[in-house]
Amino acid sequence: MSAVVNARTDDYRILAQAEILHHLAALPEIAAILGGSPADWTIRDVADGYINAVFIIDGPQGGVCAKQALPWVRYHGDSWPLAEDRAFFEASYMRRLAAIVGPLAPRLLHFDPVLQFIVMEKLSPHIVLRGGLIEGRRFPRAAADVGRYVALAAFHTSDLGVPFERKFEDIGLFSGNISLLRISVDLIFVDPYVEVWRNRYISEIDPWAKALREDVELKTAVARHRNAFLSNRQALLHGDLHSGSVMVTEDDTRVIDGEFSTFGPIGFDLGAFAANLIINWYAQGGYDRDPAERDAHRQWLLEQIATLWQTFESELLALWAASPDTDGDGYPATHFADASGQARLATIRRDFTQAVFQDLVAFAAIKMIRRVISYAQVDDFGIIEDTKRRAETQASALAFARCVLKEPARFADLGAFLDAVPRFENVGLNPDANR
Amino acid sequence: MSAVVNARTDDYRILAQAEILHHLAALPEIAAILGGSPADWTIRDVADGYINAVFIIDGPQGGVCAKQALPWVRYHGDSWPLAEDRAFFEASYMRRLAAIVGPLAPRLLHFDPVLQFIVMEKLSPHIVLRGGLIEGRRFPRAAADVGRYVALAAFHTSDLGVPFERKFEDIGLFSGNISLLRISVDLIFVDPYVEVWRNRYISEIDPWAKALREDVELKTAVARHRNAFLSNRQALLHGDLHSGSVMVTEDDTRVIDGEFSTFGPIGFDLGAFAANLIINWYAQGGYDRDPAERDAHRQWLLEQIATLWQTFESELLALWAASPDTDGDGYPATHFADASGQARLATIRRDFTQAVFQDLVAFAAIKMIRRVISYAQVDDFGIIEDTKRRAETQASALAFARCVLKEPARFADLGAFLDAVPRFENVGLNPDANR
Structure with a gap:
């Protein structure tokens, strides 16, 4: 069975950029990838798909990609609501396929089911x-x-x-x-x-x-x-x-x-x-x-x-x-x-x-x-x-x-x-x- | 969603006939169908399929059919183990179809997910x-x-x-x-x-x-x-x-x-x-x-x-x-x-x-x-x-x-x-x- 259940709760909130940095600082593996201290990290909005918020976070050592499912279709706005649990399924898919496709997909580093928030390997210079x-x-x-x-x-x-x-x-x-x-x-x-x-x-x-x-x-x-x-x-x-x-x-x-x-x-x-x-x-x-x-x-x-x-x-x-x-x-x-x-x-x-x-x-x-x-x-x-x-x-x-x-x-x-x-x-x- | 989850626990046990009568006595709707008091009820083993224990319970007013999933294939014995949760799926199927097929199926009266025990309408003289x-x-x-x-x-x-x-x-x-x-x-x-x-x-x-x-x-x-x-x-x-x-x-x-x-x-x-x-x-x-x-x-x-x-x-x-x-x-x-x-x-x-x-x-x-x-x-x-x-x-x-x-x-x-x-x-x- 999947190690993570689909645990949407009322504690979901849309993360501001500063909150994302704060969140990542509490994750040792990710903090180590970024290197330095959170004060050294930069974050930028790179969303170009239709539905999610996506950010690249860079530190002195390296970078990660963070993605949060919003409660609506990002491109359209809040008049088109969309369940946030899609990030759970994206994370589940990445977990299921990781051992199968290996390096043909980015590595999943973190999934938070409450925030429907995914952190994965930054792909560069892709x-x-x-x-x-x-x-x-x-x-x-x-x-x-x-x-x-x-x-x-x-x-x-x-x-x-x-x-x-x-x-x-x-x-x-x-x-x-x-x-x-x-x-x-x-x-x-x-x-x-x-x-x-x-x-x-x-x-x-x-x-x-x-x-x-x-x-x-x-x-x-x-x-x-x-x-x-x-x-x-x-x-x-x-x-x-x-x-x-x-x-x-x-x-x-x-x-x-x-x-x-x-x-x-x-x-x-x-x-x-x-x-x-x-x-x-x-x-x-x-x-x-x-x-x-x-x-x-x-x-x-x-x-x-x-x-x-x-x-x-x-x-x-x-x-x-x-x-x-x-x-x-x-x-x-x-x-x-x-x-x-x-x-x-x-x-x-x-x-x-x-x-x-x-x-x-x-x-x-x-x-x-x-x-x-x-x-x-x-x-x-x-x-x-x-x-x-x-x-x-x-x-x-x-x-x-x-x-x-x-x-x-x-x-x-x-x-x-x-x-x-x-x-x-x-x-x-x-x-x-x-x- | 189904009102019942598939809640198998270690409390599962195979019910003896006396236990079944005791169990039914605690269910007012079923006790009313049977009528009289539990001392008036009779129970007989009517299993003729391959996999489950099945009983007919009769009382002064009427009867019910009880079915328990055993941890093995009944016909074969305990050398062919079989998950008991099949009763959960039988009950789920009966619930799902009740409003669809109406009187073409017997009425589900009770399902106990711990015991994987179903009670349904007795079909007579079928x-x-x-x-x-x-x-x-x-x-x-x-x-x-x-x-x-x-x-x-x-x-x-x-x-x-x-x-x-x-x-x-x-x-x-x-x-x-x-x-x-x-x-x-x-x-x-x-x-x-x-x-x-x-x-x-x-x-x-x-x-x-x-x-x-x-x-x-x-x-x-x-x-x-x-x-x-x-x-x-x-x-x-x-x-x-x-x-x-x-x-x-x-x-x-x-x-x-x-x-x-x-x-x-x-x-x-x-x-x-x-x-x-x-x-x-x-x-x-x-x-x-x-x-x-x-x-x-x-x-x-x-x-x-x-x-x-x-x-x-x-x-x-x-x-x-x-x-x-x-x-x-x-x-x-x-x-x-x-x-x-x-x-x-x-x-x-x-x-x-x-x-x-x-x-x-x-x-x-x-x-x-x-x-x-x-x-x-x-x-x-x-x-x-x-x-x-x-x-x-x-x-x-x-x-x-x-x-x-x-x-x-x-x-x-x-x-x-x-x-x-x-x-x-x-x-x-x-x-x-x-x-």
Whole structure:
């Protein structure tokens, strides 16, 4: 069982910066990391996500990152309340995955369940991957590391790698993470297909938004995947694995912000990451950059999606093959021990990863749509100041996503999926043209 | 939230009959049901399931049923330990479903979490459906009532009828029910396909057991459904809905013994009930009965499977259609509000129930196999004293189940499924003949 219970009490309060320093001074391990005395420490607000307060605290010796869950959506304000216990689930996720993914995530140093306050390793000189991609920078390890991260987490939290008793313990714990799952359900799976105050698409996208709202075939495909997201308890997911949840240097990758963690289909995390690479691909068309550089960056982006998938697949298959005596209840070794059983297991594994790939493709499309239509927009598009030009890049993303969801048979393998991305560039603002 | 927590403590002890009477005397509601004074009460052991102690207590006014979870499998003895907290999950299941299924289940009167002791309504003059079927008796309401029970439970515990927050609360609670789920996983999905001490098939079935163990195609189909059972959190299941878990009169039906409750695919419960009707169909071939009576009983059994399915399907569709403003997150009304959306919803509903039917068929086959090969045998076959004759009826059940699992396309609708049952009678003890 988890060593920490979800102990929200009335003693929760929002910490001022001075209080955070005071709090850290009482934690010997953290004080030692910072070095010197609290008078030497500095603190700065670095929040750039939508929902939490985040600070970097530096001392003479080193730094830490502190994060507090606020009682509302930070970006929106207190008219959008949000349960603070999300920090408990983020800390629980970090604890659960620490031994599994090792250095692919920052180290959790402290969690205070009353204050819903987390202190973790400061990542330096890491930057947020999304910002790097927008600048056209390359991070050679990011996609492979994310693919490996998802493979490790998927294997060791699913019926492939652990007895169902262990999985059900995790399911019991993370089934409590409902406040953020409500945001996922609404912003990803519901809002883009209705008119709702939270949608924030630009007016040039109106015709596309209307077309998506009125597309019953598309909404049927979304319904299928929404139901899978809510019912297929395949593995413990990060739940929000976009390019803003990955910190990188050229030779290091760390996955952060696991507060949306939930059990769900493995392809959901992979699809989120792939979607944000494709979003960056389309958004590059709105940046004033050297065309040759842009083309090279785009080519590199598509290669990263290939790397993401191929690394995930090979790592998962390697973990599975290397664990013939796995405790997992999914495919007991005793059922597939002889020669024909071993041969069949190879087929089963191929079918398993193929099903994950189909999920990746569909969830990527759904994630692309939500980032154009729904509440939480992304800077890849947002920095394109000319809104007509921005809308044209967004329309390409929507057209690609719509085709993926309505004609999945056309995207049965990685080659077909990647080949299709450039074909939807410049489809234009009329959703009925060139369908 | 449930009003009772799962509070096992060291104060648990196995209650002697006198202690049970003493315990009930302290419960005013139950003492009033029994009437008179404790000196007037009688208690008798009526356990006939595999795992718990069960008693009927009668007084001058009326009776109650008391059930205590023992620290082991009752039928096997203390060499097979089993967590007592299963009574907590049975009580939780009864509480959760009381308002949903109403009079289709007995009323829970008392639960003691320390003693893992349940007191419920005494069902009289009900008998266990399995015993009635073995005698060739008919219960006109049973199949329709069970179909309705499953439809009600499925709708009101799934993304069709409740917000995911409610569903996840249930998932969190029932994810703790691991001791009995381990029994389900092993006895239903693993043991029949390996050599293990718990298997209890008769020696005449050896060739069939060996054939199933060596059938990689069959084990692949079983693996697919085992993984669905462990990962598809579609609705709250009874988890053990065979004909021994249904108490009947000619005009009343009650579902009992919900201690195996877990979230899973809806077709699992329906398949369990259908499997036990088909088992009874085949077992009738081993009884010395009037052939005309036997044929009529068998015809009635197949009609009951049709009634089970048709009632489930029509009740589920009626609940769904009657709740256009359902709080369920599966198919938001706002996504399907216009004429084309409404039309599409009809297709979605048909596809939904068709998928449940496919699950019913597969899980029925898997359940039939476990009742012949695995630990918990059934009296339908067991009362056939001539073991060769018993084996012949069992072989028919295995042959039907094997075909269902390996050639699911042949069983795409109810008619095909029911038509096939008689065709597998007298296939014989050689599993390689007439494949």
